[in-house]
Amino acid sequence: MLKKERHDFIMRQINLHNRVLTSDLVQLLNVSEDTIRRDLQELVDENLLYKVHGGALSKSYHSSFDDSTVYARDSKIAIGKKAVQLIKDGMVVLTGGGTTILEFVKLLPQGLTATFFTISPLVAVELAKYNNIEVILIGGLFSKNSQVTYGGQVITQLAEIKADLCLMGTSAIHPDEGLTDTYWEINQLKKAMLACAKRTAVLCISEKLDIALRLRVCPIESISHLITELDLGHESLSRYREKELNIL
Amino acid sequence: MLKKERHDFIMRQINLHNRVLTSDLVQLLNVSEDTIRRDLQELVDENLLYKVHGGALSKSYHSSFDDSTVYARDSKIAIGKKAVQLIKDGMVVLTGGGTTILEFVKLLPQGLTATFFTISPLVAVELAKYNNIEVILIGGLFSKNSQVTYGGQVITQLAEIKADLCLMGTSAIHPDEGLTDTYWEINQLKKAMLACAKRTAVLCISEKLDIALRLRVCPIESISHLITELDLGHESLSRYREKELNIL
DNA sequence: CGTGTTTTTGCGTTTTGTTGCAATAAAATA
């Protein structure tokens, strides 16, 4: 088995299970511990995973809930500022949930007149602080993990909406694999959101670039804007610049 | 289980419940007390929580005092405790919004298995902290004043629900005039909520007793329970005791 | 084809990290 194959195998395990044990890999791949450790180190150097004592963890699996201190808050504010530029008076906007979106909402101009649909209660509460924004919260089953509504009812309601712009956070984006996710229901949800907006902007901190997870949401071509905290010319974005995609 | 995963688990517990007991963690994670204590110490070193005798506390719990700014919080907690007694495993409950309801939700027992419908995003977020409660957020226009969803869509959806119990806060209750309100839309909403529940409990701090506002929601007979912070025998409640109404 | 170079891999050793135990100290509780 070639080294590259081993690396791919490891990454597949990581994306599948969010974690992997060194000892498991030794068994599965039938090589020495040292080799696995070296492999993991190389993948760390490529910025593809986190190494911990005993194994490795997925980058996308970021210690799920830390509401006191928003992870990478500065980056998210930078993204929020860029996203605000897309919003014009009179627009109908659909948003997902997540801390990045929340930071974006806090940065909207006070006088903005617009209609916002959202599946996130927290986003709704934040949007309600703007006098001229009409807020419609899409109801349904409430997800304990993602803190958004999901399920059949949400998707049915989304089908009735025609939005000018959809803003969504993401757990992973990859130049070839497009938008991917780990959970089936969230995957379905994102597809429905994409379907009801003319354009979609993906808000994404740079460390979620170049990651592909189990379930495909859409190809990269279905996205109109990619917003990261990086400068336009940044090297990490070159593979995305080749696609038909506005980068902010 | 990797150490990092344990740390994440602990942080999730902390952020969910604002506190955690060492002994609980020992059981849940199946490791020795020493390990848990060391984990907690490491998280303290990372400035992620406070350690106290017997367990640990969330940092945000101490720093953010927005709880204490709730008006008449003690009364609302007293009401919440009484309201919890009405909730049994397996029930389908519908709740409104408001700080009284929110305090009630925080007092629910951890293991409770139930289904909650709610029109309040904040209540939904709070309910989501209970593993065995299914939370359905009813969507629609979002009211900037009351922080609940309202309007035609909400009423349509309410019509499809059959709840065992409805819990609502109120701005006014009067022995002769019944439940009253100031805003047309909220009035409609409350009527719809009443209609879809077998029984309705009104949570109401004593200073809202004996007040009648412009719009009638329902006569006092339509309410099955009145819950205030007062003792059962309190004089202010005498006029209500004469009605067919359980007083808690 | 042969020879020197680089890459890859596994082995032994040392170092570091992790965990549970026991003895003792401190804090909470009655």
Next chain:
DNA sequence: TATTTTATTGCAACAAAACGCAAAAACACG
């Protein structure tokens, strides 16, 4: 104060990682 519960500390056993080294494989090039 007496008793129980929880913390702290040092220690030993074990697991995993790092490091240097050498064998083997793959590669480059005359």
